[in-house]
Amino acid sequence: MAIDDRRRQHDLSKLCPLMSLCGTPLVEGHFESISDLSRCLLRGSRPGRSAGDAAALICSALCAETADGDGDEDRAGSRVSDLTCVTLTLVDRLVSVQTELGASSQLCSYAEEVTVLLHQHTDLLSKMVQQFQAEDQIVSHLAAKSVSSYIFHQLQTSRVLHPVWQRKTVQAFHSPSPSADLQACMWSLTDVLKRLMKGHHEDLLMELLAAFDSSLSTLCSKLLSDDVQPVLDSSSSVHRGTTLCTLLDLLEVLTASRFTCGPAVCLPSQRLSHIHSSALLRMASSSSEYFVQKRVLLLTKRILLQKAGEDMALGEQKHGPLCDDVMVLADAVLQAVARGWLQCLHVESECFFGGVAQERGDEAQRPDCVMLRAVGLIVLKSVDLKLQTAGGTAGEVSSREALVCVQTLWSFLRQCRVRLTETPHPCCWPGLLFGEQDDDMMEAAKALLSIFLRHRLNSGSRDADAACASGCNPHCHFLLLLRSVSFDHSTLLDFLISTETCFLEYFVRYLKYVGSDWQGFTRACQRTDESEGEQGPKFRLSGFSVRPAPVPQAAEEIRPASGIRLVDYGSSDESDTENIDVSDDSRNNREPNSKQTQRPSSQTSARVVSCLSQLRQVVTRLQTKKLFPYNASSLLKLLAQVETLQCCHH
Template identity: 25%
Template sequence: MEEPAKKKQRIVNEDDDENEDELITEMERFQKCLLTQCLCGIPESSLRKPFAGTNPTRSTNNTVAVNDRRNGSVLSEWEPDRTLEFISCLQLLFDLAIKQNTRGLMCSRVADVCDALTRNEHGIIDQLLDLSCTSNKFVSFTASRALASFFIITKENTEESWLERLTQSLVNTNSPSQMLFTLDVVKRVVEHKDCEIHPLEDADNSMLPTNCNTLVVSDPESLDSTAVKAMCVKALESKWTLLVAKFDAILGSYTPQHESAVITFLDLWESIISVKANLSVIDTKLFYSQLDNLVLLLNTNVPGIIWRHLLGLFNEVLCYGSTLALQDVLPDEPCSLAHLIVRAVKDWRLLDGLPYRHGSGRFGGGSGEGDRPLLQKLVLLVLKSVAVTVKETRSDTSDSSLGSEAEDLDADMAVIERSIREVLRQLDQCVKCLMPFHPEMPLSQWVVQMFHDQDDFLIEGMVCSLDVAVGLFYRGPPQNELAHMLSPSLTFVQFVRAVSHDPDVLLDLLVSNETCFLLYLLRFLKYVRRNWPEFVSCCGRELDDTMTVLIRLRLAIDRLVSKALFPYNINPVLRLLEKCESFYEGNIDN
């Protein structure tokens, strides 16, 4: 006969198993309804059962407490498979809410459940935060994704205490996985794009069931995640100095176990300062500092993948084509970074440390074609640094018509020119060691071939080269190799060759907002207007072909303008094209 105590324990265990089975059944039902994009089919009494089941029972009774731990009332104590299923369900809920909110029509039950979770009625958010310490990388990854989606749907109602706890853990922990958890959450929030419904998404898949009790979302602010992005950045701000110091130390004695955390940290840094994040200058000013030490870390001890992300960060700080090229007075932070990179190339042989892995090059043995994207990032960074340095020097003495100031400018530019010439000489030598370019091909031409597969890099590189030439040649082309090395006309001729003399490519670049081609073309045509004989000389036998491209481009723009189809005022470019055409006609007559 069974002892009374054992019988009671068996009954308790059976009851626990039944409760657990019931919770799993409720979760599966909840998940199936989410896939139909509507929760109206779940009774109100059952709607929150899957989440209420995670509440830990606060009891002083030892038996109940033991049973609670065995049943896994706390997410961190559940079996991994069950935890993953539960968090994936949360992720599905939050992502559905974000998508429906973007479309302006939500299932009211979806909205209700999200509201309850926003108020943390079931303590789930605190438990998701607890999972930052889990040793299971799959649970950690899934929880960080769900937490980021939760913050995005919660927006300005996100509690500061959650973000404080999250960011403080970055300072307190030395665990790469825990750092990765927090960094990934913040990065996903900062990089979130509002209204990101894909235009090709099947409309039928976005339809709510006909019996769904819908809620119309008419508040335009409901689509704006700027507030929670700013909250995340603010939570990082007070800890940023300590955080950068920590990652400086990690990179200084780099080990592969930190790779994911380091990459995510650098990507987050880049995302915070990116113009695409749509954050204010005031919110992000601090994040432009403390970059100098990272430049010194670009050496042979750091693997290529870390180089790639460091260069991505530096290139984002020196956002030349989209921002710096348009400013009259440049901020101190990008100028300081540009100066340091110019010095690192000129005096510290920065280019020699590039882990390119080219079989015939001087940067390592082995076979293969090497890491071309890495080289592209480095070349663009050097061009940006040179352009910023020249622009800053020119803007310091903007009125060169006054005698003493003109003399100061000449003296400054003479020093800058010597430094720039040496930096570009080293860059040219480095590229020709690694790429199959003709030894006599100048930078003004190979810059097009270097970036032929990256439109944004190509156009920004061309803008940088043009601005450096204009900045240095204000008294006329110098009597040295710089005139040939930086010839804007040679660059343009090479560019129209690369696009097979097709004016439609130029028109597409003008209409698109993905590159700074408008800025480039406007500045290049002004250069041609001032230096027509030099343009003719550089074009040589290709003058007719090159001008045919520009004339056909003008005609195509004219047609769009006459139908009011051009997306912005293109008249300044049209006038310059007409001026070049008149020069050309006069050239033919002569």
């Protein structure tokens, strides 16, 4: 018999008699012994206690009961809960250390021995699963966390799904009454899915999803049905909001898993967010818990932007062509807006760590900007997606409906105590709403530009000024964007090399358009000079001015790490993915008549061109020194074109 086998046999012989401690009254020494084991593992050293002793100690600690005759039952119960929490944390650590980088081989071997003894000879996982329904929410959560660690480890090492955990989860999903039990099952499955996605285990991920596919569909059908209120009755109200938020986390991971595995393979459970999109939108407008409404809207926003799971750092997303399911969600949003969905949304005052800000004088409280930005992007992106798929007569109808939908959004903002001062221009709404969040601002600008170009294509109208009525003039948006950064080219450079926003895609597309409508651009600049002055528009969000953020300093020489691409474009040629024709008027604009050449250049126009000229010079210098993170040749041509147009029309 091998030495390792003899040692394990010896540990097992010691484990059996020690198992008699299970179910006995709480032993004072348990807590200290478990703590000693935990401290050793945290230090990265091998405990002196044998694997058999450690396994027996862990098992008995999880089965400990309050001693009879204890005068203070609450205190004794608290001691048991504390011991259970420490023990569950220890089990989680034992599993994690086996795959942890930097852990010594001795410690890994010890942790593996203890884990094998526990799960093969004491059925520890069954005991931890029982803790899912513990009244103490911390115990329930730690049990779910420890179980998830073991399930993930077992899938990695043996590709086996533990039947106890699977059976418990399926049972909970088929009888989804809000409880700690259901929450723990949903959280545990979500955590395992996340671990598989982060580890790029696509095959294991699909196997796990297939095992729960049917039960997940049942879970969502019951929790998101029209009959949702009776299912979540008042007797379980303590769990209602948490249950729904845990479900939303699970739905986001399921949606993200679709892109992790690629669009070619898709199970029904990966489409649940789209299948139940109407129910989710109803939840956003009817749920009694405000934080649930907010979570639904944030999830919807990320799905429409194809950013589901982005905040969870779930790894690279393999996005394919625009799928029908995204259009299902966009259609559901637009239908809801047409039925008055926006008017049913409840927006509270902005919250801070210390609570809600109190009113001061005649100033009203500032509305929840996170909520408003989510609603704004949901509507704008849905309109954009709808126009992308509509053509011909349907496209003309969709274009008219799109503008109505955008105007409905601005009306919703007015009702939410958002107002403009000193300028009534509708094109100021995007800057007011999204100006404090760069990534949302760029997504909104890109969507509005796409909406304008699609409407222009469907309606045949070439007048950008007319789009001001619906707040969709791309020239106004670009001017307001530059004003918000004080026409600082270094800020634009930061945007260009950042992967945190879609600025490059928006910027290239706008530059292509401005080349075809220079007259519209100059008119927007002149209106800006006449109506807003040098200080630019002042936005007010219910008593609180929205001021430009401090301009960051951008280094002129940026050397990316070897092999790292800072922007997901091989070149700026690839930015315009929708191939909308924006240059059919460009020849006429490059041949100005004598009357146009006599028109003086506006001050705003001069500042814009100066900013873009400085940007072109910096990018040229960086590209010449091979310090720019991608091929900017096409971008540089577009920037040079702006300078040429300015000279021709001066």
